[in-house]
Amino acid sequence: MTHTAALALASGLGFGLSLIIAIGAQNAFLLRQGLLREHVLPVVAVCSVSDVILIAAGVGGLGSLLDAAPWLVDVMRIGGAVFLLVYAALAARRALRPSAMAAEEARSGTSLWPVVTTAMALTWLNPHVYLDTLVLLGSVAATHGDDRWWFGAGAMTGSIVWFTALGYGARLLRPVFARPVAWRVLDALIAVVMVAIAATLLHGL
Structure with a gap:
């Protein structure tokens, strides 16, 4: 590996x-699934593989497709905002x-696919992901x-x-979440984050 390749690799790591x-x-x-210790590996795999695909597409120059079809970004914004608001x-x-939380956990603990599809939706229906990877990261x-592929590898x-x-x-935070109130605070924060992201998506229309 050349010096410039190593520099590009380190730069890509930091930028990513x-x-x-x-x-x-x-x-x-992902944080919530990690705390629940529920289907962590599949969710990590979905997030990681999705990012690898998107980064490769960005480094390969596919960001130009978004410039050629700006209406597609608007469609993704609306779809992503609706999904985020439902999740919020x-x-x-x-x-x-709390009774709703207990009932939902009992249902979600029995099936892998709702968790995986939610992870995929949160990744692929979020226009910010495309703007960050295809456009911003691809441009850098x-x-x-x-050496751009070394940057991408980083x-x-x-x-x-x-x-x-x-x-x-x-899981290191599990002692904190031994109390039900901690879960309620986490879910409240997640709801706020989802609404805030949905609002930024709709504001960009």
Whole structure:
């Protein structure tokens, strides 16, 4: 590996982490699954593989497709906002009604697919993901010329490390969440985050 390739790899790692560490719908969902110790590996896999695909597409220059079809971004904004608002309503319901939270956990604990499909929806229905990976990250990667794929590899590595650490590291917070009130606070915060993201999506129309 050349010096410039190593620099591009490190830059991609730092840039990728800066994009995904911020509190968002995807991270909030993964944190909750990690605390529940429920289907953590599949959710980590969905988030990581999705990011790898999107980063590769961004480095490959597919961000130009969004420039050619701006209406597609608007469609994604509306669809993503609707989904986030529905998820926010469910989180708010759990926060306000502990009985609803207990019933929902009992149902969700029996099936993998609702968890996986939710993780996929929170990833692929969020227009910010496309803007961050296809447009922003792709543009920065292009500045590294022939080493842009090293930059992409660094960003991919950052995503995999972050999602794995968040999903499996969440269990360290289990003592805090031994009290039901802590779960209610977490769900309230998740509801606020989802509504705030949905509002930013609709504001951009």
